[in-house]
Amino acid sequence: MEAARGTARGDGVVKAVVMRAYGGPEVLRYEDAPDPVPQPGEVLVRVRACALNHLDIWTRLGQAGRPVPLPHILGNDIAGEIAALGGLVPGFNPGQRVMLSPGVSCGRCRMCLAGEDSSCREYRILGYQLPGGYAELVRCPAANVIALPDGISFEDAAAFPLVFLTAWRMLVRRAEVRPGEDVLVWAAGSGVGVAAIQIARLFGARVIATAGTDEKLAKARALGADEAINHRSEDVVSEVRRLTGRKGADVVVEHVGEATWERSILALAHRGRLVTCGATTGAQGRTELRHLFAKQLSIFGSYMGSKADLLDAAALFFAGRLRSVVHAVLPLAEARRAHEMMEASEHFGKIVLRV
Numbered sequence: 545m546e547a548a549r550g551t552a553r554g555d556g557v558v559k560a561v562v563m564r565a566y567g568g569p570e571v572l573r574y575e576d577a578p579d580p581v582p583q584p585g586e587v588l589v590r591v592r593a594c595a596l597n598h599l600d601i602w603t604r605l606g607q608a609g610r611p612v613p614l615p616h617i618l619g620n621d622i623a624g625e626i627a628a629l630g631g632l633v634p635g636f637n638p639g640q641r642v643m644l645s646p647g648v649s650c651g652r653c654r655m656c657l658a659g660e661d662s663s664c665r666e667y668r669i670l671g672y673q674l675p676g677g678y679a680e681l682v683r684c685p686a687a688n689v690i691a692l693p694d695g696i697s698f699e700d701a702a703a704f705p706l707v708f709l710t711a712w713r714m715l716v717r718r719a720e721v722r723p724g725e726d727v728l729v730w731a732a733g734s735g736v737g738v739a740a741i742q743i744a745r746l747f748g749a750r751v752i753a754t755a756g757t758d759e760k761l762a763k764a765r766a767l768g769a770d771e772a773i774n775h776r777s778e779d780v781v782s783e784v785r786r787l788t789g790r791k792g793a794d795v796v797v798e799h800v801g802e803a804t805w806e807r808s809i810l811a812l813a814h815r816g817r818l819v820t821c822g823a824t825t826g827a828q829g830r831t832e833l834r835h836l837f838a839k840q841l842s843i844f845g846s847y848m849g850s851k852a853d854l855l856d857a858a859a860l861f862f863a864g865r866l867r868s869v870v871h872a873v874l875p876l877a878e879a880r881r882a883h884e885m886m887e888a889s890e891h892f893g894k895i896v897l898r899v
């Protein structure tokens with residue numbers, strides 16, 4: 545077991561990737577940062593792996609919902625070991641292997657008590673509105689700590705929480721996917737895509753995935769997609785109609801935004817449900833309203849999810865029925881290169897920093 549505090553050098557500073565300005569990947573600097581001190585009810589975690597998310601790019605650019613105060617440390621998806629406890633925190637011990645639930649909420653309001661954490665007015669995400677895991681140490685409330693079984697690597701654990709939480713919330717809690725339904729998943733190689741394909745399959749749906757290269761289409765099929773469409777060279781709407789006997793998709797998992805929104809609406813079956821969690825290509829989507837009413841469509845917004853949603857998904861992850869997909873693992877000091885890799889969109893699955 546390591547020393548509880550100051551794991552790096554014991555002098556009150558840790559290595560971290562600190563962002564002191566908004567901008568391109570070059571604003572990410574590997575340097576010394578103050579050693580975080582856990583508050584009562586919190587744990588201090590020695591970070592071993594931290595996965596990248598698209599939210600990191602928006603935050604770095606200052607284009608997330610509201611620009612974060614600087615300097616800032618990114619990183620929503622964290623796995624590591626408990627380094628210290630802030631006072632008495634029952635149930636956890638230093639040295640214990642853990643992964644962190646990325647959403648922090650007040651725990652007292654009506655939304656929190658109803659298990660709707662991500663609708664809490666105080667909802668914040670590690671690495672977005674709070675300091676994150678591009679660092680040797682991070683602190684968070686004890687409620688966010690999930691014990692990690694021995695067989696799960698830190699890299700796989702870090703690649704799991706945010707995207708599986710998001711996809712679980714979208715498919716299981718919002719769209720309420722059912723056995724036998726046809727589910728269209730855009731961008732199979734994205735984090736949400738990788739998670740959505742597996743979750744939809746697990747719930748008995750038939751999955752139609754899209755990707756931009758034949759190599760990614762093959763990987764989507766290997767992950768469980770029943771059908772795969774090249775969204776660069778094929779007409780996705782007519783392919784979905786053909787594959788569903790002209791019916792259309794019962795559920796569309798939409799996270800791309802402007803570039804796909806109109807086709808997502810057109811690809812839906814009568815009484816189909818579109819569920820959206822993001823807009824990586826832009827936030828304006830054209831909706832022809834006659835489709836909405838004549839086909840009795842439903843549109844669901846979805847944002848992160850509850851701690852219980854993540855625990856439900858994590859139980860299947862720990863049982864080997866859902867798996868995280870890691871594209872590349874880079875050292876923390878190479879966070880800039882990891883961001884450049886994510887912006888190039890050539891990856892399939894998650895890019896993880898080893899800390």
Ligand SMILES: [Zn+2]
Pocket residue numbers: 649650651652653654655656657664665666
């Ligand atoms: Zn709350």
